[in-house]
Amino acid sequence: MQQSDIDRCNALYGRPGGVEFSLDVQGQARVELRFKDSALTVYLQGAHITACQLGADAALLWTSQSANYQPGKAIRGGIPLCWPWFGAHPSRPDHPQHGYARTSGFDVINSDFEDDFTGIQLRLVLATPELSEWHADGDIELTVTLRLSDALWLQLDTHNRSTATVPVSLALHSYFNVGDVAQISMPGLAGLGYIDKLRAGERRQQMAPLVINEAIDRIYLDPPQSIEIHDPVLNRRVQVRSWGNTELVVWNPGAEGARAMIDFDDAGYVEMVCVEPAIASDNSVLLVPGATLTVGQEITSTQLASDVG
Numbered sequence: 001m002q003q004s005d006i007d008r009c010n011a012l013y014g015r016p017g018g019v020e021f022s023l024d025v026q027g028q029a030r031v032e033l034r035f036k037d038s039a040l041t042v043y044l045q046g047a048h049i050t051a052c053q054l055g056a057d058a059a060l061l062w063t064s065q066s067a068n069y070q071p072g073k074a075i076r077g078g079i080p081l082c083w084p085w086f087g088a089h090p091s092r093p094d095h096p097q098h099g100y101a102r103t104s105g106f107d108v109i110n111s112d113f114e115d116d117f118t119g120i121q122l123r124l125v126l127a128t129p130e131l132s133e134w135h136a137d138g139d140i141e142l143t144v145t146l147r148l149s150d151a152l153w154l155q156l157d158t159h160n161r162s163t164a165t166v167p168v169s170l171a172l173h174s175y176f177n178v179g180d181v182a183q184i185s186m187p188g189l190a191g192l193g194y195i196d197k198l199r200a201g202e203r204r205q206q207m208a209p210l211v212i213n214e215a216i217d218r219i220y221l222d223p224p225q226s227i228e229i230h231d232p233v234l235n236r237r238v239q240v241r242s243w244g245n246t247e248l249v250v251w252n253p254g255a256e257g258a259r260a261m262i263d264f265d266d267a268g269y270v271e272m273v274c275v276e277p278a279i280a281s282d283n284s285v286l287l288v289p290g291a292t293l294t295v296g297q298e299i300t301s302t303q304l305a306s307d308v309g
Contacts, residue, residue, distance in 0.1 A: 001023065001028075001029040001044070003023065006021045006023055009021040009031070012108075013110070014111070018034055018035070019031060019032075019111050020032050026071075028044075028045060029043070030043045030050075031044070033118045033148045034148075036055070036149075036150075037056060038149065040052045040146070040148045042146060044106050045103065045104070045105055045106070046074070046080060046103060046104065046106070047106045047146075048075050048081065049152075050067075050078040051063060052078075054299075055150060057301045058177065058236070059177045060238070062078075062176060062268070062271055063077030063175065064265050065265050066262065066263050066264060066265050076263040076264055077175045078175060079173060079174045079175070080098070080173040081101040081142075081156065081170070081171075081172065082169075082170055082171040082172075083168075084101070084158065085168070085169045086098060086169040086278055086280050090167070090281055099170075100126065101124060101142060106122040106144065107123050108120065108122055109143075116149055117147040117153070118147070119147040121143060121144065122143070123143050123144070124142045125142075126139055127139040136166065138163055140159065140161065140166060140287075141158070142157070143157040143159070144156055145296075150300070151298050152298070153296070153297075153298045154297055154298075154299075155294065156172070156294070157292055159291075159292050160287040160288065161289075163289055164289065166286075166287050167284040168279070168284060168285050169283070169284040169285070171249055171276045171277070172245075173249075173274060174274060175272050175273075175274050176272060176275060177234075178229070178231050179231055179234040180271075181212050181272065182212065183231070183232055184273065185211050186229055187228065187230065188209075188226065188227045188228055189220055189250070190206055191205075192221065192223060193206075193222075194218045194221060195218065196217075198215060198216070198217050212250075212252055215253055215254030215256070215257050218250050218251075219249050220247060220248040221246075221247055222246070222247075223242075223245075223248035226241045227239070227240045227248060227275060229273065231304065232304060236301050236302065236303060237301070237302050237303070237305075238299065238301050239302070240277070240297055240298075241297065241299075242297040242298075243294070243295070243297075244279075244294045244296060245277035245295050246278075246283050247279065248275065249274065249275075251273075251276070252272065277296075
């Protein structure tokens, strides 16, 4: 994008103090949303939220200080969008990890200035050659709707406007900022079955509230609509209410995994946990022509009661 494109976006969709477009030092386009004391930064590459502040609370999201903001590179942290597949492509190892969305440019199609939220809507359209493997005419559209208030509301709508049935998997790959990952707990996961990706995909059962004291990469099956992260260090309870997903991914690379990633701060694993509403690749939705798939989440943060572990 050029500065002229930014000026056009501000003229069409901007509002001083509410929605403001700009270029970062790398020339990447971004937009900042504000609602009262809340703030949100979104990059148009990937429709990628990189920062969120809800009122006077501590930063909601974690983004690596070593993240790469170059065009065509996925940003480490915030909320990357994994779409239209999660993880490796099921049949094409040459395709990008986690799909096209993370490194694709999105178009701005709407902005909202309501009494109870500030919002923006972004769109990505996949046509040939991306759809060639499904022998499809037409396109698949991803619409991303963001609303900022005293909560963060994010929804993905996938519209199949092609002639083929297309498999879709995805994740809202949310990196949450925590005071110390070893001290948080997630009681809502107790009793759930999960796939342990660090143990060759073994099926296991979560018998107690989740406490993280090592690297973790799990796909929890049939999760409840609402999950909480209890964080005694930051004295808060982060609630993730999701819809449309069939799984919930929990990930932290641990010390060794963090050091192995060039765009991940060596000690960053202590300050983050990924909790991701997802439709994992083994459970892809077969989206028929004309159908729409909706997945979303609403995130809130409240003070942690002293009697909650």
